[in-house]
Amino acid sequence: MKSVSELTDFYYKNLFPTLQKLEDDRRRLKQKIIFIAVIYTIISAILASFFINNLDIIIFIYIALGVIIYKFLVHDYTHEFKMSIIKPLIHAIDKTLLYSSKTHISEYIFNRSNLFSEPDRMSGNDYVKGNVEDINIQFSDIHAEKRNRNSKGKDSWSTIFKGLFIVAEFNKHFAGETVVLPDSAQSTFGDLIGNWLQSNNMARDELVKMDNPEFEKEFVVYSTNQIEARYILSHSLMKKLLVFKHKSKHPLHVSFIGSNIHMAVEYNKDLFEPAIFSSLLDYKVAMEYVKTLHLAISIVQELKLNQKLWSKR
Numbered sequence: 001m002k003s004v005s006e007l008t009d010f011y012y013k014n015l016f017p018t019l020q021k022l023e024d025d026r027r028r029l030k031q032k033i034i035f036i037a038v039i040y041t042i043i044s045a046i047l048a049s050f051f052i053n054n055l056d057i058i059i060f061i062y063i064a065l066g067v068i069i070y071k072f073l074v075h076d077y078t079h080e081f082k083m084s085i086i087k088p089l090i091h092a093i094d095k096t097l098l099y100s101s102k103t104h105i106s107e108y109i110f111n112r113s114n115l116f117s118e119p120d121r122m123s124g125n126d127y128v129k130g131n132v133e134d135i136n137i138q139f140s141d142i143h144a145e146k147r148n149r150n151s152k153g154k155d156s157w158s159t160i161f162k163g164l165f166i167v168a169e170f171n172k173h174f175a176g177e178t179v180v181l182p183d184s185a186q187s188t189f190g191d192l193i194g195n196w197l198q199s200n201n202m203a204r205d206e207l208v209k210m211d212n213p214e215f216e217k218e219f220v221v222y223s224t225n226q227i228e229a230r231y232i233l234s235h236s237l238m239k240k241l242l243v244f245k246h247k248s249k250h251p252l253h254v255s256f257i258g259s260n261i262h263m264a265v266e267y268n269k270d271l272f273e274p275a276i277f278s279s280l281l282d283y284k285v286a287m288e289y290v291k292t293l294h295l296a297i298s299i300v301q302e303l304k305l306n307q308k309l310w311s312k313r
Helices: 004-050 052-093 107-112 184-199 213-218 226-232 235-248 285-305
Strands: 098-100 121-132 135-149 155-169 178-182 206-208 219-223 252-257 260-266
Touching: 004 052, 004 285, 052 098, 052 121, 052 285, 107 260, 135 285, 155 285, 178 226, 206 226, 213 219, 213 235, 219 226, 235 252, 235 285, 260 285
Parallel strands: none
Antiparallel strands: 098 121, 121 135, 135 155, 155 260, 178 219, 178 252, 206 219, 252 260
16 A cells, blocks of 8 residues: 555646646536526526415425535536546555445444444445455445424424544454444533543443543443453554544544444545535645545454454454
């Protein structure tokens, strides 16, 4: 696997000329979208004046149809961007990695991670699978949502998780189940109430207190096996997770279950969608993605080398 500096060189030497061409396409597409949006809004306003008593329905149709039209307009451009920029960049990370822009991590794997509640619907894209330095790894963007129904029977949707979901598979096995979550309780309610809430979280297994104060400020650990959890979360691994958290600047969730490590990094956006209304030449998301993957793989490699934490099963 290439280093981050090698990938940065590849990005600017090999992909920047393509980005410049795509930037010209983006400008033309932006003008086209603005023109169609103006015409669409004028026509919608005229139609709405005839159905003023059903304004809620008119607004709903206006937004829903507008989203469909926008997605139709950007579809070809988005596909070209992903095939011209994202796919080569992923192959540059490691030549064994296979990329599909339309599929994602399965809902079964997402639920198996035990990091979030089970979603009522899940979508995603930009699926990657391969073997990096003898580690089977797969990842994709994921958007998991929960259905909420009010007293009038009307549905609305809330996001459970949106971001990058990574799974590494080993041939060995964890005896228990350990999850590492962002420490939102202590940061929100303080040490006393936060500790009480964490200790009485009925949705989770037993709370594990770690002997690293900085780690304890950022994360909370639950496990079915206290001893194994402390073996897994060595000082070296806690340090790597802290580095990951500080560098990515996004909430990080990790679980160790069966023969798998699951990592979920919240971005609340689609990492690989090209920007239509800002310059592609300032585009830094792809390199943010590369750096995130490097950090994630370094954590997986740390676990691979630490043989004592694996059971003999």
